[in-house]
Amino acid sequence: MGDVLSKKTRNMTEHLLALKEHAAKKKWPIIYINDHFGIWQADIAAIIKKCKNDRSEYIIDRLAPNNNDYFLIKPKHSAFYGTALETLLNELHVDHLIITGIAGNICVLFTANDAYMREYDITIPRDCIASNNEKDNKYALTMMENVLFANITTAKEITAET
Numbered sequence: 001m002g003d004v005l006s007k008k009t010r011n012m013t014e015h016l017l018a019l020k021e022h023a024a025k026k027k028w029p030i031i032y033i034n035d036h037f038g039i040w041q042a043d044i045a046a047i048i049k050k051c052k053n054d055r056s057e058y059i060i061d062r063l064a065p066n067n068n069d070y071f072l073i074k075p076k077h078s079a080f081y082g083t084a085l086e087t088l089l090n091e092l093h094v095d096h097l098i099i100t101g102i103a104g105n106i107c108v109l110f111t112a113n114d115a116y117m118r119e120y121d122i123t124i125p126r127d128c129i130a131s132n133n134e135k136d137n138k139y140a141l142t143m144m145e146n147v148l149f150a151n152i153t154t155a156k157e158i159t160a161e162t
Contacts (some may be wrong), residue, residue, distance in 0.1 A: 033074050
């Protein structure tokens with residue numbers, strides 16, 4: 001994670017943590033889907049070890065998956081491409097996704113697009129996604145709202161409404 005994206009991700013950490021805590025209390029499944037970062041035989045510990053550095057330590061220490069969370073590794077930008085995500089969501093009887101993460105204009109957008117194509121309801125908390133620059137982030141949010149009919153909101157609004 002580069003300097004710019006790590007700073008933007010750090011700024012969203014507390015919003016994401018509050019949303020995760022709310023989801024856990026509601027017993028909503030929490031699913032992490034990470035790039036493999038070139039480690040095709042990786043598990044969560046190996047990925048964290050590879051990614052942990054001075055820029056990411058604060059973020060990882062607060063947001064790393066716990067034992068109740070699901071964890072999948074993805075080979076490309078979309079969380080659906082080449083993963084067991086769709087099967088897992090079916091097993092969990094999930095029809096509404098709250099999609100968060102980095103980079104908003106790539107991985108989040110591509111995942112939201114694939115979720116839309118599979119007819120999931122989509123919510124995107126704008127304070128829980130980050131892109132390298134604000135222009136790209138706003139563009140991704142606009143596309144998700146206007147083309148994919150995603151509900152664009154905030155973590156605070158989600159926790160207040162449910």
